[in-house]
Amino acid sequence: MPDVFADLVGQDEAVVELRRAAAAAAAVLRAGAAALVTAGPNGGDGSAGDDAVTGVDPSAGMTHAWIFTGPPGSGRSVAARAFAAALQCVHGTGCGECPGCHTTMGATNADVRMVVPEGLSIGVGEMRALVLRAASTPSGGRWQVVVIEDADRLTEAAGNALLKAIEEPPPRTVFLLCAPSTHPDDISVTIRSRCRVVPLRQPPAAAVAEVLVRRDGIAPDVAQWAASAAQGHVGRARRLARDPEARKRREAVLAVPRRLTGVGAAFDAASALIEAAEAEAEASVTEADTTERAALETALGAGGTGRGAAGALRGAAGQLKELEKRQKSRATRAQRDALDRALVDLAGFYRDALTMALRAPVAPVHTDTAALAGAGAQKWDADGALRRLEAVLACRAAIEANVKPRIAVEAMMLALWKG
Numbered sequence: 373m374p375d376v377f378a379d380l381v382g383q384d385e386a387v388v389e390l391r392r393a394a395a396a397a398a399a400v401l402r403a404g405a406a407a408l409v410t411a412g413p414n415g416g417d418g419s420a421g422d423d424a425v426t427g428v429d430p431s432a433g434m435t436h437a438w439i440f441t442g443p444p445g446s447g448r449s450v451a452a453r454a455f456a457a458a459l460q461c462v463h464g465t466g467c468g469e470c471p472g473c474h475t476t477m478g479a480t481n482a483d484v485r486m487v488v489p490e491g492l493s494i495g496v497g498e499m500r501a502l503v504l505r506a507a508s509t510p511s512g513g514r515w516q517v518v519v520i521e522d523a524d525r526l527t528e529a530a531g532n533a534l535l536k537a538i539e540e541p542p543p544r545t546v547f548l549l550c551a552p553s554t555h556p557d558d559i560s561v562t563i564r565s566r567c568r569v570v571p572l573r574q575p576p577a578a579a580v581a582e583v584l585v586r587r588d589g590i591a592p593d594v595a596q597w598a599a600s601a602a603q604g605h606v607g608r609a610r611r612l613a614r615d616p617e618a619r620k621r622r623e624a625v626l627a628v629p630r631r632l633t634g635v636g637a638a639f640d641a642a643s644a645l646i647e648a649a650e651a652e653a654e655a656s657v658t659e660a661d662t663t664e665r666a667a668l669e670t671a672l673g674a675g676g677t678g679r680g681a682a683g684a685l686r687g688a689a690g691q692l693k694e695l696e697k698r699q700k701s702r703a704t705r706a707q708r709d710a711l712d713r714a715l716v717d718l719a720g721f722y723r724d725a726l727t728m729a730l731r732a733p734v735a736p737v738h739t740d741t742a743a744l745a746g747a748g749a750q751k752w753d754a755d756g757a758l759r760r761l762e763a764v765l766a767c768r769a770a771i772e773a774n775v776k777p778r779i780a781v782e783a784m785m786l787a788l789w790k791g
């Protein structure tokens with residue numbers, strides 16, 4: 373197994389910073405261990421330990437709270453997990469070989485918690501429970517690490533609960549947050565002020581293609597195409613390279629521009645796009661929903677015949693309702709994510725038309741529809757291509773701002789047709 377940072381594509385600067393911090397964290401632990409040894413039964417005032425710990429320069433070394441920022445697919449959670457592994461690594465380097473690295477990368481380390489929100493937001497109850505558990509002593513003797521993916525989806529109350537923990541962190545607890553940016557919409561100013569920020573950039577297509585070939589064994593020409601079509605999103609590139617269904621969905625989206633021949637066609641295209649997103653989302657959540665419900669019903673004693681079982685089931689109605697609520701919110705999120713991927717593909721097409729109209733010396737995003745984008749560039753000119761690109765981006769922004777997706781997509785399709 374290679375070094376834990378190996379899959380962090382095109383993020384050399386961030387990797388240097390994280391390696392340095394992991395080394396500093398290991399030094400803190402070593403100093404702490406030495407202090408415990410020297411503080412014998414006669415001289416245990418703890419001063420040696422204090423000196424050793426405060427002797428580490430916090431600005432160059434380790435800190436309790438971090439935010440990983442970057443565009444979707446840049447590897448925020450990959451970076452957070454790799455850093456967590458480096459913190460648990462017995463060598464303090466993220467060697468990729470030791471039990472600390474292995475268990476963290478395999479998601480079985482008892483001192484590393486990954487919080488992956490499934491609904492549209494992370495609630496206060498979930499956060500309080502997490503903060504409480506994070507305060508316990510690390511069982512492996514190193515650090516308690518809490519990774520919060522999509523920290524931008526924290527509710528305000530959950531953010532406050534987290535802030536309290538970050539303001540007075542337990543000595544061995546580290547919080548790693550992932551968010552698109554440090555904009556106040558994504559992360560509160562007060563949380564931001566307590567964290568060190570690690571900015572990740574959109575990895576270049578060549579770096580994405582390289583990792584697909586090396587790690588996933590994908591043929592170089594396919595990897596190149598997928599990396600370009602995915603616009604720097606590593607996970608999406610891998611799916612496009614491997615999953616024929618994902619390729620089919622992308623082709624359907626990229627067929628939209630040539631199908632917009634009139635008002636009726638524009639509404640049809642809107643329906644098709646919405647329904648495709650719904651179908652994709654359903655496929656992704658149905659299995660998890662069924663498994664969860666079955667597990668909960670078993671835990672609650674469904675199928676039992678005694679009087680006790682019936683009573684327990686009545687009392688359990690509330691828990692089932694709670695589960696249904698969570699599943700509904702997860703389905704909504706999956707739909708939005710699917711629709712957003714489609715819009716990003718579509719934006720790539722009009723961006724290609726725009727760069728061709730401007731004769732800009734840049735490679736197209738979608739090599740397979742480059743000819744179509746070229747024809748669009750001729751017909752619309754740069755202004756028309758830019759207006760269409762803006763219509764797609766406005767649709768994304770509207771959905772982000774909670775406009776009903778169907779209405780936003782219909783408005784976009786009409787704008788794309790009219791130009």
Ligand SMILES: [Zn+2]
Pocket residue numbers: 460461462463464465466467468469470471472473474
């Ligand atoms: Zn290791």
